[in-house]
Amino acid sequence: MAKIGPSLMCADMGNLEDAILRLDQKSVDFFHLDVMDGRFVPNFTLGPDIVKTLRSHTKTPFDIHLMIEEPEKYIDVFADSGADMISVHVEATTHLQRTLQLIRNRGLKAGIALNPATPLSNLDYIWDTIDYVVLMTVNPGFAGQKFIPLVYDKIEQLSQYIAEKQLTIDIQVDGNISFETIPKVLEKGADMLVCGTSSLFKKDNFLEEAMDDLNSFISSL
Numbered sequence: 530m531a532k533i534g535p536s537l538m539c540a541d542m543g544n545l546e547d548a549i550l551r552l553d554q555k556s557v558d559f560f561h562l563d564v565m566d567g568r569f570v571p572n573f574t575l576g577p578d579i580v581k582t583l584r585s586h587t588k589t590p591f592d593i594h595l596m597i598e599e600p601e602k603y604i605d606v607f608a609d610s611g612a613d614m615i616s617v618h619v620e621a622t623t624h625l626q627r628t629l630q631l632i633r634n635r636g637l638k639a640g641i642a643l644n645p646a647t648p649l650s651n652l653d654y655i656w657d658t659i660d661y662v663v664l665m666t667v668n669p670g671f672a673g674q675k676f677i678p679l680v681y682d683k684i685e686q687l688s689q690y691i692a693e694k695q696l697t698i699d700i701q702v703d704g705n706i707s708f709e710t711i712p713k714v715l716e717k718g719a720d721m722l723v724c725g726t727s728s729l730f731k732k733d734n735f736l737e738e739a740m741d742d743l744n745s746f747i748s749s750l
């Protein structure tokens with residue numbers, strides 16, 4: 530079954546501990562934590578101090594998505610703050626292979642994130658240095674955007690390539706992962722779902738109920 534990772538930038542920022550404790554009761558597979566620098570994307574979110582504070586409340590893996598320029602400078606900082614997995618954007622680092630190796634050298638899973646318009650060919654020479662690929666299904670930076678339909682083909686092409694080459698690489702999808710888009714992203718080959726305002730963190734919806742609904746929906750497919 531696909532893994533579910535709540536996107537904590539979509540939770541109540543004033544009470545992230547509460548969201549983590551409540552979601553943990555429902556056995557989430559990972560927490561997705563977006564880090565933004567106001568340069569690579571026009572927004573700001575979580576930083577290493579918050580990650581470190583939240584780390585003490587859960588043992589669930591922390592998946593840190595670095596939407597920042599020159600992520601190579603901050604791998605150690607986020608590894609020290611409690612990351613289990615770190616993804617960096619192919620568009621944000623010059624020495625991609627070295628950056629991924631830095632993540633692996635810290636004993637963490639290394640992920641590579643691709644904006645919707647960035648082709649899969651960017652992955653051609655780094656297959657042996659990645660554990661997961663984050664396919665952005667919206668342009669990164671903001672919650673609540675619309676899914677970009679051409680990315681369905683991208684998920685399928687990546688999934689076929691991974692199967693042909695018999696690689697052990699997960700496909701994570703991030704952006705507008707909802708009850709409408711989940712059936713198709715799973716059919717195309719996604720393994721990890723980042724769940725934000727489109728599915729889990731809905732207004733007037735209890736987190737526990739939303740997580741139950743999501744789990745039963747996915748099991749029913």
Ligand SMILES: O=C(CO)[C@H](O)[C@H](O)COP(=O)(O)O
Pocket residue numbers: 536538539561563667668669670671672673674703704705706723724725726727728
């Ligand atoms: O990466 C992100 C924004 O760049 C968020 O993780 C994601 O978009 C949140 O989910 P939703 O689109 O459902 O609000």
